Amino acid sequence: MSYLVRRLVRGILLLAGVSVLCFLFTEMAPGSFFDEMRVNPQISPETIAGLRAQHGLDQPLVVRYGRWVKSALHADLGYSIAYNTPVAPLLWSRAKNTLLLTLTAMVLTWGISLPLGLWAAAKRGGVLDRAITVISSLLIAVPEIVIALALLATAARWRLTPVGGMVSSNFEELSGWEQFRDVVAHLTLPVVILVLCESAVIVRHVRASVLEVLGASYVQTARGLGISRGRLLFRHVLPVAANPAISLFGFSLAGLISGSMLVEVICGWPGLGPLVLDATFSRDLYVVIGGIMFSALFMLGGNMVADIMLMVSDPRIRTGAADAG
Amino acid sequence: MQVRVRCKMSGKITWLIILLVGLHLLLLLAGFVAPYDPAAQNRELPYAPPTRLHLWDSSRFHLRPFVYPWSPVDDGYREDRSQAYPVHAFVRGDSYRFLGLFESNLHLFGVENPGKCLLLGADAFGRDEFSRVLYGGQISVAAGIVATAVTLFVGSVIGVVAGYYGGWIDETLMGTTELFLSLPWLYFLLGVRAFLPLHVSAVRTFFLLTCVIGLIGWARPARLVRGVVLSSRTRNYVSAARGFGGADFYLLRRHIAPETFGVLLTQAAMLVPRYIAAEVALSFFGLGVNEPTASWGNMLSALQQYSVLISYGWLLAPAAALFVTSVIYYLLADALHSRLESR
Amino acid sequence: MVSNFPTRPMSPEPESQNAFLRVSGLAKRYVRGGLWRERVVEAVRGVDFEIAAGRTLALVGESGSGKSTVARCVALLEKSDAGQIWIGDTDIASLSLSALLPWRTQVQMVFQDAVTSMNPRFTAAEAVEEPLLIMGKDEALRRETVRSSVNEVGLSVDGIERSVMQFSGGQRQRLAIARALTVRPKLLVLDEALTGLDLSTQGQIANLLLDLQAAHSLTYLLISHDPAVVGRMADVIAVMAGGRIVEMGSTAEMMTAPKHEETIRLLRSARAAQTNLAAITGASL
Numbered sequence: 001m002s003y004l005v006r007r008l009v010r011g012i013l014l015l016a017g018v019s020v021l022c023f024l025f026t027e028m029a030p031g032s033f034f035d036e037m038r039v040n041p042q043i044s045p046e047t048i049a050g051l052r053a054q055h056g057l058d059q060p061l062v063v064r065y066g067r068w069v070k071s072a073l074h075a076d077l078g079y080s081i082a083y084n085t086p087v088a089p090l091l092w093s094r095a096k097n098t099l100l101l102t103l104t105a106m107v108l109t110w111g112i113s114l115p116l117g118l119w120a121a122a123k124r125g126g127v128l129d130r131a132i133t134v135i136s137s138l139l140i141a142v143p144e145i146v147i148a149l150a151l152l153a154t155a156a157r158w159r160l161t162p163v164g165g166m167v168s169s170n171f172e173e174l175s176g177w178e179q180f181r182d183v184v185a186h187l188t189l190p191v192v193i194l195v196l197c198e199s200a201v202i203v204r205h206v207r208a209s210v211l212e213v214l215g216a217s218y219v220q221t222a223r224g225l226g227i228s229r230g231r232l233l234f235r236h237v238l239p240v241a242a243n244p245a246i247s248l249f250g251f252s253l254a255g256l257i258s259g260s261m262l263v264e265v266i267c268g269w270p271g272l273g274p275l276v277l278d279a280t281f282s283r284d285l286y287v288v289i290g291g292i293m294f295s296a297l298f299m300l301g302g303n304m305v306a307d308i309m310l311m312v313s314d315p316r317i318r319t320g321a322a323d324a325g
Numbered sequence: 326m327q328v329r330v331r332c333k334m335s336g337k338i339t340w341l342i343i344l345l346v347g348l349h350l351l352l353l354l355a356g357f358v359a360p361y362d363p364a365a366q367n368r369e370l371p372y373a374p375p376t377r378l379h380l381w382d383s384s385r386f387h388l389r390p391f392v393y394p395w396s397p398v399d400d401g402y403r404e405d406r407s408q409a410y411p412v413h414a415f416v417r418g419d420s421y422r423f424l425g426l427f428e429s430n431l432h433l434f435g436v437e438n439p440g441k442c443l444l445l446g447a448d449a450f451g452r453d454e455f456s457r458v459l460y461g462g463q464i465s466v467a468a469g470i471v472a473t474a475v476t477l478f479v480g481s482v483i484g485v486v487a488g489y490y491g492g493w494i495d496e497t498l499m500g501t502t503e504l505f506l507s508l509p510w511l512y513f514l515l516g517v518r519a520f521l522p523l524h525v526s527a528v529r530t531f532f533l534l535t536c537v538i539g540l541i542g543w544a545r546p547a548r549l550v551r552g553v554v555l556s557s558r559t560r561n562y563v564s565a566a567r568g569f570g571g572a573d574f575y576l577l578r579r580h581i582a583p584e585t586f587g588v589l590l591t592q593a594a595m596l597v598p599r600y601i602a603a604e605v606a607l608s609f610f611g612l613g614v615n616e617p618t619a620s621w622g623n624m625l626s627a628l629q630q631y632s633v634l635i636s637y638g639w640l641l642a643p644a645a646a647l648f649v650t651s652v653i654y655y656l657l658a659d660a661l662h663s664r665l666e667s668r
Numbered sequence: 669m670v671s672n673f674p675t676r677p678m679s680p681e682p683e684s685q686n687a688f689l690r691v692s693g694l695a696k697r698y699v700r701g702g703l704w705r706e707r708v709v710e711a712v713r714g715v716d717f718e719i720a721a722g723r724t725l726a727l728v729g730e731s732g733s734g735k736s737t738v739a740r741c742v743a744l745l746e747k748s749d750a751g752q753i754w755i756g757d758t759d760i761a762s763l764s765l766s767a768l769l770p771w772r773t774q775v776q777m778v779f780q781d782a783v784t785s786m787n788p789r790f791t792a793a794e795a796v797e798e799p800l801l802i803m804g805k806d807e808a809l810r811r812e813t814v815r816s817s818v819n820e821v822g823l824s825v826d827g828i829e830r831s832v833m834q835f836s837g838g839q840r841q842r843l844a845i846a847r848a849l850t851v852r853p854k855l856l857v858l859d860e861a862l863t864g865l866d867l868s869t870q871g872q873i874a875n876l877l878l879d880l881q882a883a884h885s886l887t888y889l890l891i892s893h894d895p896a897v898v899g900r901m902a903d904v905i906a907v908m909a910g911g912r913i914v915e916m917g918s919t920a921e922m923m924t925a926p927k928h929e930e931t932i933r934l935l936r937s938a939r940a941a942q943t944n945l946a947a948i949t950g951a952s953l
Contacts, residue, residue: 150641
């Protein structure tokens with residue numbers, strides 16, 4: 001239990017660290033949203049000053065940070081200057097879409113990679129194993145943006161899936177089931193891109209750790225005792241091989257969230273990515289900061305889930321045996 | 326500093342390095358290899374498809390390939406077979422600065438005006454895609470390399486300090502690496518870029534870009550270097566050298582630093598393609614190198630329009646170039662990594 | 669109890685009774701653990717002994733008894749927490765780091781594992797000249813000293829441009845000794861320097877060390893757990909257990925009439941090992 005508490009404290013410290021970093025950068029930012037307005041002779045300097053005061057941008061850094069933290073704890077992340085609406089609900093509506101994309105990709109990735117990695121390791125040297133090694137190497141070597149563009153071009157050229165957006169223009173008129181199918185159709189391309197990129201990494205790790213376990217002496221002993229292959233794999237090998245795989249979970253989630261930004265922009269999926277990108281262009285600082293904090297929050301949340309899973313699956317962590325000595 | 330260079334490299338690594346050097350040489354000599362100036366527009370040939378090279382015409386076989394010019398028709402282009410332009414080698418064309426040193430106008434190949442040899446087609450302004458891929462490659466690959474240098478420098482300094490001095494310095498620094506490793510890097514990159522001025526000169530953008538990309542990724546190399554330093558620090562020969570009166574700096578320079586070179590080299594091979602991709606992504610978003618300077622990223626951003634994407638496939642050429650570059654670097658990194666492990 | 673081990677013939681009384689090295693009240697502790705937990709290990713808890721010039725004192729004991737720690741403190745590789753280390757009139761344990769520099773040439777350590785005590789990327793020449801390089805001696809002097817040192821340990825100068833890894837275990841140990849000799853030390857700390865070598869090589873290196881001791885009046889602090897080696901090389905034996913010296917005396921006494929239970933135990937287990945070895949190999953002592 002103390003293990004979880006310590007990880008939680010660490011997570012909170014990390015979040016605090018990220019927020020401090022973000023704010024430090026705003027101090028260094030030589031331009032602001034109002035620079036554009038300043039050039040415009042129709043807007044008087046008083047109006048600009050008033051707007052700045054309204055958004056609290058004339059306060060010193062520490063005060064701004066303090067106020068932001070206080071309001072953040074009340075789930076108020078400031079005000080978006082460009083959209084003229086509070087940041088938090090704006091982010092949340094987009095974040096839901098990103099979550100949908102990321103979680104779907106996560107589930108599919110692990111759903112594909114675990115069995116594939118297991119199989120490849122079990123039939124080591126076979127056709128499947130070699131095919132997986134080559135294909136995964138290729139997918140890792142090629143940058144995500146290339147894969148995304150290639151798949152986008154293919155999908156667009158041959159009209160495989162709808163391109164752009166989350167729903168079609170006639171979404172309102174569709175029945176419930178058709179609405180679901182519509183979203184799924186739009187979801188396909190971005191998910192496929194994410195899954196391809198991520199599972200290449202995961203399959204290799206699963207394969208490697210299963211191979212390591214298979215070579216261990218207690219597995220050899222079990223085989224010598226005549227345990228069936230299936231039972232061997234699932235009762236003995238998988239639980240142990242799962243440990244490094246679960247540790248990978250956190251990093252994998254990090255990669256997915258980062259990657260999802262790129263994929264969202266390219267495929268036109270209305271998630272956090274395009275929002276933060278636009279905010280970057282319009283120098284809408286609170287949106288950018290909020291976006292970064294949200295994604296960091298997701299990541300840390302995912303890491304916590306991984307830690308819990310690790311604790312559940314690995315008795316050594318529960319009893320603190322690993323810490324003694 | 327005595328550094329023993331292992332001259333017996335495996336064949337595979339040698340070939341990959343040759344390939345890589347060739348690639349970089351090609352990009353360095355972009356001015357020479359590219360037939361046209363990357364900013365030279367041909368307003369009458371927007372989105373012209375790649376020029377086809379012919380060896381046969383209606384009468385006979387020609388040893389020297391030739392091209393037909395494109396003439397616009399309703400929804401595209403048609404080859405105008407009335408005039409043929411043979412392709413010559415070592416022609417005089419647009420002038421350029423060779424390696425930034427002196428002016429020249431000698432090009433590897435070209436056709437006589439007003440013929441155009443657009444090997445990879447043209448973009449919206451009729452600019453030669455092939456030339457732009459070469460020039461753009463200079464920017465993108467250079468960004469990747471410089472950013473890698475920044476990362477490895479920062480990472481190794483921090484890794485050495487953390488690994489050698491240990492204690493609370495080590496704990497704080499490693500905590501910071503955890504912070505950086507757990508950030509979604511693209512979001513953070515965007516964030517950092519967001520807080521910097523949007524429109525600056527191309528040179529400043531380049532440096533800004535590479536520093537930003539480089540400073541995000543220092544965490545992993547730092548950890549790896551720290552690991553190497555930690556394990557070398559306690560070796561007996563280091564203790565012995567200290568027993569002879571060797572100072573910290575001597576020990577680091579003579580005994581510990583050489584151990585890190587293998588790791589750093591492998592990291593370099595892995596990071597360069599990733600950072601090139603980062604530059605491409607940023608420029609694609611419009612936050613990197615801006616027009617009119619070509620980079621693979623801002624060339625690809627034209628494809629964000631649906632119509633362009635499905636009709637003018639040759640504009641994916643920068644993606645293909647990025648693909649080739651990444652694969653070669655990755656193979657090299659893989660080979661170096663295996664060699665490091667086996668030693 | 670009659671010992672089967674070959675013992676060192678009694679040497680004539682030294683001219684001067686002055687001890688070269690005198691250790692008094694040496695203590696050292698280690699702190700393990702990170703930010704949250706700490707564990708203190710008292711490696712050495714107050715150790716006194718002295719070695720006369722030109723003589724050998726052997727420190728024996730089980731692993732964990734603290735003998736390696738004592739060796740490292742005497743060799744100035746670690747700083748002791750308490751106690752004094754006298755060489756002549758100076759307590760080198762109390763000197764600051766910068767004041768210690770000239771003393772580092774007086775005391776040198778030869779490590780157990782020659783493989784790890786020299787950088788595998790170095791050539792033999794580079795490894796042997798390193799102390800001189802650190803001290804800033806010029807190239808001609810370095811080359812000359814390296815040649816003479818290498819010759820003294822019985823190696824040919826021809827092969828010293830080869831990599832360290834190309835030498836055999838015994839040869840590497842000779843190189844380590846040559847390296848230590850380049851700075852003309854007065855005291856050599858031999859930390860298990862003969863452990864891990866095969867028996868015949870062990871004998872050769874032991875003979876080399878004895879010859880060198882006679883030629884240069886070197887004083888040795890020998891750390892070992894092998895009574896055969898100890899019997900061959902030491903004048904005085906000190907037995908350590910749990911961070912303290914439990915018995916000390918001349919070699920002959922200790923071998924023939926040990927008093928402390930720890931000494932008896934060590935002798936007995938070593939003798940058993942030797943008997944087994946003889947049974948297995950059929951060799952006679």
